[in-house]
Amino acid sequence: MDEEVCRMTELSKELQDSAASLISRSCNEEASLRQRALSLHTSISNLRSSISSSLKKGNLHPQHALKLEEELGRARYLLTQGDAAAFLPTKSHGRFLRMFIGPLNVRATRKDVQLKVKEEYNSFRDRTALLFLVFPLLLLGLRSWTWDGCLPALPVQLYQAWLLFLYTGLALRENILRVNGSDIRPWWIYHHYCAMAMALISMTWEIEKQPDCSQKQKGVQLFLYWAIMQGVAMLLQNRYQRQRLYTRIALGKAQRMDVVWGETSGVDGQLWLLCPILFILQGFEAYVGVLLLQTALVGVVSEWQVITCGILLIVMAAGNFVNTVQTLLTKSRF
Amino acid sequence: MDEEVCRMTELSKELQDSAASLISRSCNEEASLRQRALSLHTSISNLRSSISSSLKKGNLHPQHALKLEEELGRARYLLTQGDAAAFLPTKSHGRFLRMFIGPLNVRATRKDVQLKVKEEYNSFRDRTALLFLVFPLLLLGLRSWTWDGCLPALPVQLYQAWLLFLYTGLALRENILRVNGSDIRPWWIYHHYCAMAMALISMTWEIEKQPDCSQKQKGVQLFLYWAIMQGVAMLLQNRYQRQRLYTRIALGKAQRMDVVWGETSGVDGQLWLLCPILFILQGFEAYVGVLLLQTALVGVVSEWQVITCGILLIVMAAGNFVNTVQTLLTKSRF
Ligand SMILES: CC(C)(COP(=O)(O)OP(=O)(O)OC[C@H]1O[C@@H](n2cnc3c(N)ncnc32)[C@H](O)[C@@H]1OP(=O)(O)O)[C@@H](O)C(=O)NCCC(=O)NCCS
Ligand SMILES: CC(C)(COP(=O)(O)OP(=O)(O)OC[C@H]1O[C@@H](n2cnc3c(N)ncnc32)[C@H](O)[C@@H]1OP(=O)(O)O)[C@@H](O)C(=O)NCCC(=O)NCCS
Structure with missing residues (x-):
């Protein structure tokens, strides 16, 4: 021994x-x-x-x-x-990432690990996009069938808290992808910061009780419509981006890195199908923003939360539109 | 060319x-x-x-x-x-970390990087502990001097949102430290999950306006007292743990890893000074929890939020107490 x-x-x-x-x-x-x-x-x-x-x-x-x-x-x-x-x-880590996880190096050295991180991000988005659709639809459905046109506060707030964590997770992951060499436009990350702010602000909304709630809950309803729309946009975008990634992984595996130069497409045709739908959704997003501002200004619900969310929605819609157009312009230059 | x-x-x-x-x-x-x-x-x-x-x-x-x-x-x-x-x-990454940052490997291979992460965690806590004290003191001060005994909703909610992000950041960093080999007890991480829940729930509290707000704002006030207490506890704990880390870094630099075996103290004497204060704070934490339950049961403010926060506080106090005692027992066995 x-x-x-x-x-x-x-x-x-x-x-x-x-x-x-x-x-x-x-x-x-x-x-x-x-x-x-x-x-x-x-x-x-x-x-x-x-x-x-x-x-x-x-x-x-x-x-x-x-x-x-x-x-x-x-x-x-x-x-x-x-x-x-x-x-x-490396691209600098950015304040957001540093605030949440400190000075840790989040860059993966190996290419296959980087691709795994990206794949996981996509599947995370897939999983959440469905919930994005199901939760608000359920809330709105129950409202008309069971709750007599009045949303109770707790389920709505639970949903909003979930949204907040979800967007925080997305923003963190996108920051990490950026450090790992993704060419994601900064706007898509800012967009998620705005969405985080929306979720946070909407949590402090007073959800009015009877009587007259259907009038006073206009704001919450519009918020839920926006969420449904986001779910649809996410699902479409996921479908398209997953295919892009698969093409890339396949090319990477074939070790033809130095042969394939520039945008590797076949998928790019799909973009021209996707974009009109995205534009419609963005228009609808701005419209919901305007409706929110209207309910606030007409005086049905005049909390600052409603006004701020309205402005945020319009800003997000405009930013999304501009950035989608810029993406298209960049691609058509190839 | x-x-x-x-x-x-x-x-x-x-x-x-x-x-x-x-x-x-x-x-x-x-x-x-x-x-x-x-x-x-x-x-x-x-x-x-x-x-x-x-x-x-x-x-x-x-x-x-x-x-x-x-x-x-x-x-x-x-x-x-x-x-x-x-x-x-590695210790497994845990659901919390995976939810926020995906499957990324957060373990640092080099010892000096690990120590840097830990040092940054400590200085992050130092910076926040001060704000922890300043914000609620400011709110309570303004309440009596300027706001006629009535807290307005916005500043309180801003503070609560800040708390939520702060606790999320702490929980993420502690999970990362754990993966990097820290012996942190799981409870201290759960404690931060509970604190996140507290911050989230308190954001949905209705902050009553005039008249009679000083009665109805009992819950918010107690919440602020708890926050002040947390700040004090954090400051004390930081002082102690920073010294521990410095001792360790000094030893690590001296390359005497295989000579020094077991707890390397001189700092441990301080623990016996710190712990009584911690016990008092924990007792006070439980007391605030009981007061919250009381306001809810007496019927002044009977929202579910108040009851849940009361229960959470009592659970946290009990858990903190048990884990502090267990830490002391483990150390005295050396
Ligand atoms: C327009 C769009 C389809 C272009 O996608 P794309 O062809 O992948 O764009 P790019 O080639 O510029 O992408 C560059 C990188 O950014 C990423 N990216 C692009 N848009 C992104 C987005 N909205 N979120 C996250 N990542 C995105 C891509 O995955 C790619 O990453 P990689 O370099 O790691 O491969 C996409 O940006 C999109 O769907 N945007 C609209 C979103 C929207 O408006 N939503 C709200 C509607 S209400
Ligand atoms: C009791 C206490 C001082 C012991 O600290 P300690 O001597 O560092 O404890 P241990 O030796 O068990 O620490 C093991 C590891 O856990 C870490 N750790 C201990 N308590 C921690 C805490 N509360 N938060 C974060 N990390 C903690 C230590 O830094 C150490 O990390 P390392 O392995 O990377 O060096 C500390 O746990 C503490 O202050 N707890 C009380 C907190 C409290 O009750 N707060 C609320 C009051 S209202």
Whole structure:
């Protein structure tokens, strides 16, 4: 037994040494890769601008410049989308993420882990989009069948609390995806901050009781309509984005990273189908906002909550519209 | 220029290869370390139980057994607290963490990163503990000086929303610390879930307006008293735990991991000073809970929110008490 104990002590010392050496070795190697990646990244950018300035000065044939730029684009794509991308400087973590989880590094080095995080985000959205539809429909249904046109406070508030946590989770995950190299537009994250504010504010709404509740509950009802709409938009968007991701994973697995350059589509046709529906939903979102402002100004329910939510909805609708249009413009330029 | 572009392409391919090889190499080495760590961990546990069974059967001299156990303890300490600890199986991430940030790995491999996360957690708590004291004191002060004994709804609800986010952040960070090997008792995390529920529920409280508000606002007032108390408890606890951490960092830097075994104190004396104050605060917490239940039962404010918060406070006080006592018992056994 003495021997055994001795062996354990030996083994644990050995293990400690190997662990320490592995950690310090990979630290060093990572640091050197980081440096190489950064310097390559700047050289590529510099070369790019010198190509375009030579082109302007007429020192370079346009066709030749195009060829060079294409080749350079390929090198850049390999650098920013391949394994080396993990060693480029991170996008900063952002205040929101730091407030909730502190200074922890949330970047995954391995590509397959990054894809797993993204896949899980998509399936999280799928799961929640359904609940998004079911809860408010249930509330509105029960209101007309069982509750005599009057929503009781507790279920509505539970639903709003759920929304708050859901949006917080989405905003956190999207921040994490951004750090992991997603090109998500900042607006889609701000949009979720606005939605968090909506959920929080609507929780402090007084849900009026009898009599006359159907008049006074106009605000809550409109809020629920907005939620249903969000559910529909989310489901459509999920369908489209999941397919995009699958295409990408398939391409990644085929190890053709340096061949495929630029937007890899076949899915992009779908975007032109999706967008009209999104525009209608966004129009409806703004309309709900205006209705909220109306109920507040006509004086049926004149709480500040109703006014703020109305303004928030209009801002969100406008932002969504502008950003969807910009996305379309960017894509059609390819 | 052609040459330059060619070189960039070459360089980016090389970099991609080095990155891919580093990633796969460290993946493999990590996997092997993980296996070694796990098997050593089980062998140590097995040896430990066989020592104690031999001792029971009388095959081993008690003093000898003690010596063996001490040595084994040292090996175990090195394994679980040294660099190799990063390769032991993680504690599971828990539903709460997964709900908010998905399946991301939040364990830091390097010891200094882990300590940084912990330090940041402590300074986050320091910053918030002060606000914890200032906000409710301000609200209560303004109530008597400016607001004629009546709290307006908006500032109180803003404060409650802040509390909700704060507790969510604390709970997330503590879950992350746990994954990074902290020995934090699960109760302290549950305690923050309860506090989140309190903040959420209190947001839906109707804050009654004139007339007679000072009667009807009993519940809100008591809630603010509880918050002040929490601030005091947090400040005291922070002072104590920061010192503990500094001791540990100092020891870690001195690289004497395998010499120092067991609780490394000098700070532990402080615990016996801190605990009486904590017990008083916990008693006061339970008392506030009882007062809340009383206002609800006497009928001044009979909303379900008041009753639930009362019960939550009593549960939290009891849990805090039991866990503080258990901590003391564990420590005095050393
Ligand atoms: C317009 C839209 C379909 C474009 O999607 P897309 O083709 O994926 O857009 P991009 O190519 O610019 O995407 C870049 C990245 O941002 C992500 N992204 C785009 N829109 C996103 C959104 N609304 N939420 C989260 N992530 C989004 C993409 O997944 C992609 O991530 P990746 O780089 O990790 O692959 C999408 O932005 C959308 O559905 N927006 C409308 C949402 C809306 O208006 N909702 C409310 C209606 S009431
Ligand atoms: C009793 C108490 C001082 C003990 O602290 P301690 O000596 O650090 O306790 P332990 O040695 O068991 O700590 C183990 C780990 O849990 C952490 N921890 C202990 N109590 C914690 C708490 N309340 N919150 C967060 N982390 C805590 C420690 O930092 C330590 O982490 P580490 O392993 O990463 O170093 C502390 O738990 C405490 O202050 N609790 C009372 C809180 C309370 O009652 N508040 C409400 C009053 S109204």
